[in-house]
Amino acid sequence: xxxxxxxxxxxQWWRYRWMYLMMLPGIIYLIINNYIPMAxxxxxxxxxxxxxxxxxxxxxxxxxxxxxxxxxxxxxxxRNTILYNLAFIVLITVTSVAVAIMLAEINNKLALSLFQxxxxxxxxxxxxxxxxxxxAFMGSSGFLNKTVLPALGLDPVNWYLETGPWIFIxxxxxxxxxxxxxxxxxxxxxxxxxxxxxxxxxxxxASYWQKVTRLTIPLLKPTIITMVMLSIGRIFYSDFGLFxxxxxxxxxxxxxxxxxxxxxxxxxxxxSDVAMSSAAGFYQAIVGFIVVFAANKLVQKIxxxxxxx
Amino acid sequence: MKKRVLSTILAAALTVASMTxxxxxxxxxxxxxxxxxxxxxxxxxxxxxxxxRLSEIAEEKIGATVTLQGFTYxxxxxxxxxALASPSEQWDCLPGMFRSGLAGYVAQGQLNDMTxxxxxxxxxxxATLGDTLLKGSVCNGRIYGxxxxxxxxxxxxxxxxxxxxxxxxxxxSGVADxxxxxxxxxxxxxxxxxxxxxxxxGTKPTLLINTFxxxxxxxxxxxxxxxxxxxxxxxxxxxxxxxxFLHLTRSWNEAGYIYPDILTDEGNSGANLxxxxxxxxxxxxxxxxxxxxxxxxxxxxxxxxxxxxSTILMTAQTWTxxxxxxxxxxxxxxxxxxxxxxDPEVISLLCYGIEGENWExxxxxxxVAIGSDYPDQKTWEIGNGSLIPVQKGGQADHWDQIxxxxxxxxxxxxxxxxxxxxxxxxxETALASVVAQYRSLLEWGFASDVDAKLDEFNEALYAxxxxxxxxxxxxxxxxxVAAE
Numbered sequence: 001x002x003x004x005x006x007x008x009x010x011x012q013w014w015r016y017r018w019m020y021l022m023m024l025p026g027i028i029y030l031i032i033n034n035y036i037p038m039a040x041x042x043x044x045x046x047x048x049x050x051x052x053x054x055x056x057x058x059x060x061x062x063x064x065x066x067x068x069x070x071x072x073x074x075x076x077x078x079r080n081t082i083l084y085n086l087a088f089i090v091l092i093t094v095t096s097v098a099v100a101i102m103l104a105e106i107n108n109k110l111a112l113s114l115f116q117x118x119x120x121x122x123x124x125x126x127x128x129x130x131x132x133x134x135x136a137f138m139g140s141s142g143f144l145n146k147t148v149l150p151a152l153g154l155d156p157v158n159w160y161l162e163t164g165p166w167i168f169i170x171x172x173x174x175x176x177x178x179x180x181x182x183x184x185x186x187x188x189x190x191x192x193x194x195x196x197x198x199x200x201x202x203x204x205x206a207s208y209w210q211k212v213t214r215l216t217i218p219l220l221k222p223t224i225i226t227m228v229m230l231s232i233g234r235i236f237y238s239d240f241g242l243f244x245x246x247x248x249x250x251x252x253x254x255x256x257x258x259x260x261x262x263x264x265x266x267x268x269x270x271x272s273d274v275a276m277s278s279a280a281g282f283y284q285a286i287v288g289f290i291v292v293f294a295a296n297k298l299v300q301k302i303x304x305x306x307x308x309x
Numbered sequence: 310m311k312k313r314v315l316s317t318i319l320a321a322a323l324t325v326a327s328m329t330x331x332x333x334x335x336x337x338x339x340x341x342x343x344x345x346x347x348x349x350x351x352x353x354x355x356x357x358x359x360x361x362r363l364s365e366i367a368e369e370k371i372g373a374t375v376t377l378q379g380f381t382y383x384x385x386x387x388x389x390x391x392a393l394a395s396p397s398e399q400w401d402c403l404p405g406m407f408r409s410g411l412a413g414y415v416a417q418g419q420l421n422d423m424t425x426x427x428x429x430x431x432x433x434x435x436a437t438l439g440d441t442l443l444k445g446s447v448c449n450g451r452i453y454g455x456x457x458x459x460x461x462x463x464x465x466x467x468x469x470x471x472x473x474x475x476x477x478x479x480x481x482s483g484v485a486d487x488x489x490x491x492x493x494x495x496x497x498x499x500x501x502x503x504x505x506x507x508x509x510x511g512t513k514p515t516l517l518i519n520t521f522x523x524x525x526x527x528x529x530x531x532x533x534x535x536x537x538x539x540x541x542x543x544x545x546x547x548x549x550x551x552x553x554f555l556h557l558t559r560s561w562n563e564a565g566y567i568y569p570d571i572l573t574d575e576g577n578s579g580a581n582l583x584x585x586x587x588x589x590x591x592x593x594x595x596x597x598x599x600x601x602x603x604x605x606x607x608x609x610x611x612x613x614x615x616x617x618x619s620t621i622l623m624t625a626q627t628w629t630x631x632x633x634x635x636x637x638x639x640x641x642x643x644x645x646x647x648x649x650x651x652d653p654e655v656i657s658l659l660c661y662g663i664e665g666e667n668w669e670x671x672x673x674x675x676x677v678a679i680g681s682d683y684p685d686q687k688t689w690e691i692g693n694g695s696l697i698p699v700q701k702g703g704q705a706d707h708w709d710q711i712x713x714x715x716x717x718x719x720x721x722x723x724x725x726x727x728x729x730x731x732x733x734x735x736x737e738t739a740l741a742s743v744v745a746q747y748r749s750l751l752e753w754g755f756a757s758d759v760d761a762k763l764d765e766f767n768e769a770l771y772a773x774x775x776x777x778x779x780x781x782x783x784x785x786x787x788x789x790v791a792a793e
Contacts, residue, residue, distance in 0.1 A: 050396065050634055051418035067735035071773050073742050140569040160573040161755055248573035249513065251745040252755070258742070266745055267738030272390040272413065276734060 044278040064279035073263060081259040084243075085235045087171050088178075089228060096179050097224065100186035101216055119180030127241025130177065134169075134246050160250040166257050173246055174239065182227070189223045190216060225299060225306045233292040236260065236284040260284060341638045342374045343367075343401035343645060348385040348690065353662055354682040363658050370652065371644040382406065393419040393633055400633045401642035404457070404690055407629055410528050412727045414631075415448045421632040424452045426643035431455070433651035437693045442715075444725040445624050454629035455646065459596070459689035460711060462718030463519035464620040466595035467507070468580075468603050471611035473497055473589045484615040487557055494566045497589050504586070506566035508579020510593035510606075513572060516558060516752035518594050522550060523619035525721040527728060527786075531740050531770075532779035537621050537721035540790045542783040544775060546748075547767050555751050555759050562754030572749055580606040595620075597710040601702030602687070620718040624726055628690060649692035657697045661686045675701040726789045728782050736774035743769045 013020070040054070047060035068074060099119065106112045122130075137143045138159035145156040159165060193216070201211050238259040247257040264280040300307040345363070353359060360377035367375045378400075380388055386406055392398045393414065407414065414420050427434060434455050435443065442461055446454040467490065474481060477500055479493055494506045509516065520526065524545065525534040533545040545551060561567055568579060568588060579591035586608040595616045596602075603612040630649070632642045648655040661668040661676055662683035671677045676698040678686055688694025695708035704710070730737050747766035756762035 049418040050394065053396070063734075067738040070735040071739035073739055073773070135570075135573065139573070158569075158755070161750070250573050251747065252572070252750045254742065254746045263738075263742060267741050272393075273417070273734065274394055276738075 040278065041282055043275055044282040046275055048273075048275045060275065064273075064275045065283060067267065067276060068260075068264075068280060068283055073258070076255065077258050077260050077263045080256065081236060081238050081261075084170060084238065084259065085231070088174050089231045089235075091171055091175050092178055092182050092231075093224060093228060095175060096182035097186050097217070097220060099179060099183040100190055101212060103183065103187050104190040116180070116184070119183065121180070122177045123181045125177070127239075127245040130173065130241070131245035131248060134173065135248060138169075160248055161252045163253050163256045166247060166253055170242065170246065170257070174242055177242075185227065186220060186223060189220060193219055221303075222306055226308065229292060229295055229299075229308050232295045233288050235291055236287045238262070240265070340368060340372065340374050341641050342376055343636075343638050343641050344376045344378055344399050345402040345645060346378045346380065346385070346400055347404060347659055348380045348382050348406070350382060350685040352379045352381065353667070353684070355663065355666065358663060358666075359658050362663060363655065366652065366655055366658075367645060367648070370648060371641060373638065373641040373645070375645070393635070396635050398635050399637050401636040401638060402645050403631050403633050405454075405629055405631050406627060407454070407631075408627065410624070410727050411446055411448055411453050411629065411631070412729050413731075415453050416729065416731050419634050420453045421634055421636060421639050422451045422453060423455065423632055423643065426632070426639060427452060427455070430640065430643040431647050431650075433647050434692070437650045441622075441720065441724075446629055447725050448727055454631040455692075456629050457690060458650075458693050458695065458708075458711075459628075460594070460599075460714070462620050462622045462715050464595040464616050464718075465518060465520065465592065465618060466614055466616045467590055467592050468510075468583075468607070469590040469613045469615070470583055470607040470609055471613050472609035473501065474613050476500070481613055481615050485617065487554060487617060491557070491561070494561060495564070498564065498566055501589065502565075505568040505582065505588045507561070507590045507592065508568040508571055508582055508588045510578055510580045510591050512574065512578045513749065514578075514592075515749050516592060518592070520621050520623070521545075521554065521618065523621045523719065525621060525623045525723055527723060527726070527782060528624065529737075529741075530744070531737070531775065532782040534721060534723060537623070537719060537723070540722050540786050542779050542786060544767065544770070544779065546763070546770065552760070552763060555754070555756075555763060558752060559754040559756065559759045567753055571753055572755065583607055596689075597714045598704050598707045601700045604702055620714065622715070622718040622720040622724055624721070624724055630692065646692070651693070651696070653696045656688075656691050656694065660688045660691050660694060660697060661700075670698050671701065674705070675699055675703070677701045722790065723786055725793075726786055728785055730778075730781075733774075733778050733781055736778045739773035740770060740775060740778060743773050 043054060044064055045059060045061070046054065046057040047063075048054070049057045103112065103115060106115065135142065139145070140156070140158065144159070149156055157165070159169075197215060198211060201215060206214065238261045240261045243257055243259045243262045244265065247253055250257075260280065264277060268277050296308050356377065356379050360375065363377060364375040367373055386408075389403070389405055392400050411420060423431070437458055438455060442456055442458075443452060445456055445461070446452060467484075469481065473479075477496055479496060481493060484490060484493065497504075497506050509518075511518075523537055525537040526545065527533050527542070530545050532542040534541065535543055535545065535548055535550075558567075568574075568582060571579070577585075579588050580593070582588035583591055584606050591606075595614070599614075600612065603614060604610055606612075630646050632639050632646075636642050649659070657664060657668075657676075661678070664670075666679065667683035668676050668678050668686065676686070678701075686700060688697070688700065699705060699707040743766070747762065747769070750756055751759065751762060751766065
């Protein structure tokens with residue numbers, strides 16, 4: 001019996017040999033780039049002395065982590081990071097699924113590529129450029145202050161000094177920038193659905209809206225869950241460009257724009273302390289890991305067949 | 310289904326994977342090759358020609374060839390953190406920009422102790438700087454860097470575009486303090502309401518760059534000496550004079566003198582705005598007889614400069630020649646640095662470029678640029694710029710003026726002192742964040758209620774551990790003063 005299984009295994013290996021060969025460069029890349037450097041996590045617990053090297057440097061206990069928790073900033077940056085990421089995940093998922101469903105309905109090739117292209121452009125634009133676009137809108141002599149607000153009879157707003165608006169500006173910019181890319185994945189999945197199901201539904205008299213809610217969305221569920229889980233793993237990381245460049249690194253609005261990554265960057269810019277920055281990375285990775293496991297457990301409870309692992 | 314989705318995504322991620330290059334380790338050569346780093350605002354177009362000429366001279370004088378690695382200022386600061394953290398990188402001579410001093414780098418073992426090397430190979434460095442200036446980069450009694458001969462003292466100033474001053478017939482000779490500026494600003498604003506009156510030389514700066522009324526910021530203004538002759542650490546942001554100053558700048562802002570996007574405009578410094586005719590003046594750090602540089606940043610090509618407040622000599626290393634730990638030939642590196650304080654050809658190559666190609670001496674003995682291949686000619690970064698002709702626009706006694714001004718500055722009682730903040734990293738990080746949040750905003754007068762905002766600033770500082778930080782600073786300073 002056992003012999004038989006091994007044989008089948010071997011057969012399977014042989015059958016998929018070209019697949020495995022194709023995987024090889026990727027696996028090697030993953031090992032070199034993502035696994036070997038993990039040994040460097042040790043730096044987070046060291047008081048680094050470049051003369052002695054990483055291994056010989058003295059241990060520093062948890063001192064390198066202290067700055068992430070010791071002050072009241074710790075609460076603000078953790079809160080901002082998590083809440084913004086949650087908002088981003090919800091917004092991006094809802095809007096990009098909607099956009100994907102709408103795009104899938106377009107039959108005109110030219111129109112489709114036009115829409116997709118214009119949705120994707122923001123994704124490939126660098127955040128430095130985005131920050132200038134934002135400045136053109138929100139600067140003291142920008143579009144909003146010189147054109148929009150006067151037209152509405154409102155006073156100009158010093159956008160980069162007011163904390164309030166950024167709670168909306170940041171998710172808006174993030175969504176604008178990433179929606180094209182996210183919707184491509186959903187659209188690719190929708191296009192792959194068996195059209196006979198839809199035909200059957202039409203024959204049964206299902207309305208368009210019913211097809212969307214009863215067919216498309218349930219069929220998309222596994223993709224959505226996978227995408228959301230991948231985002232949740234990075235819930236403790238933040239898009240540095242978005243939080244640093246777009247608010248123009250303005251100090252006055254730190255209360256609503258400071259996240260873990262920007263806090264670490266600002267704090268260590270002058271210290272260039274390798275160990276402290278490793279500690280921050282370590283912290284983010286560990287928490288992200290735990291959150292993914294917890295989320296997966298939750299999915300297992302709610303709908304076991306959709307859990308990632 | 311789920312597996313397929315996952316594998317699609319993984320496959321997509323993997324296709325992004327690309328080959329990485331491998332660094333080839335340097336071969337052992339007969340003639341040692343040293344890597345010299347240098348920074349410009351804009352790189353010279355003929356960097357290769359300069360490098361090979363430099364290499365020839367170095368081979369002849371110190372027996373080492375030179376690889377010249379050019380960076381722009383901003384780029385150097387980023388590359389520094391990376392290169393100094395990678396032992397495989399070879400950097401022998403580094404004129405580094407150490408914004409918060411050498412202490413952090415020394416604590417992490419990233420810089421070589423230069424004390425003995427200086428004794429053996431650095432005679433001209435020592436002769437140029439003298440004991441006082443050498444003391445500015447001492448850590449735990451050892452020398453880890455040597456500063457360049459330049460405006461080593463610190464003072465603030467304001468630069469006006471001369472066309473506006475002349476046009477209105479304003480007299481700025483009496484300006485010695487910030488309060489004196491209000492009337493001049495008012496006159497400028499009235500005559501040119503469409504232009505901004507003032508800004509700063511940097512992008513997104515604080516108004517005060519180095520010192521205020523001769524106070525010693527002890528490198529980061531978190532615990533300062535209000536009176537530089539008394540070693541008593543106190544909170545600068547709580548002082549009455551600072552509060553008064555903030556009320557003054559608030560009144561400037563309310564009157565519309567200050568460039569409204571100064572806190573957020575990444576692209577334009579006040580100096581750029583002045584060059585474009587949008588701004589009529591800007592605040593910067595003072596250097597005597599620096600018209601060559603100031604004038605280049607004005608629309609009319611002429612400037613009026615008013616030094617403000619008093620001059621002080623403090624530990625503010627910023628640009629410093631160092632020999633990083635990843636240097637392959639520290640002794641050759643020291644010898645090369647010594648050339649930057651003694652050999653006119655090495656100095657002029659790095660300051661102005663190749664003679665006859667990038668610059669020439671005019672009939673009055675000044676250095677004049679030829680063409681635009683070498684856009685950033687300056688003498689402050691080299692070591693001893695006084696050995697080559699003065700740049701056109703300066704005065705013949707340029708270096709005497711600089712030396713006299715340096716010597717006239719009151720040395721701070723903490724000159725040579727460096728706070729070792731290794732054990733207070735958590736506080737320092739939190740404090741830096743608080744300062745980023747309030748300081749520029751207050752100094753440029755954007756807070757509508759100055760007193761309330763300033764109190765909030767101070768409360769936030771103390772909540773972030775300012776007292777602990779200042780106590781530690783005081784303790785180390787006491788030990789330093791006692792040892793002196």
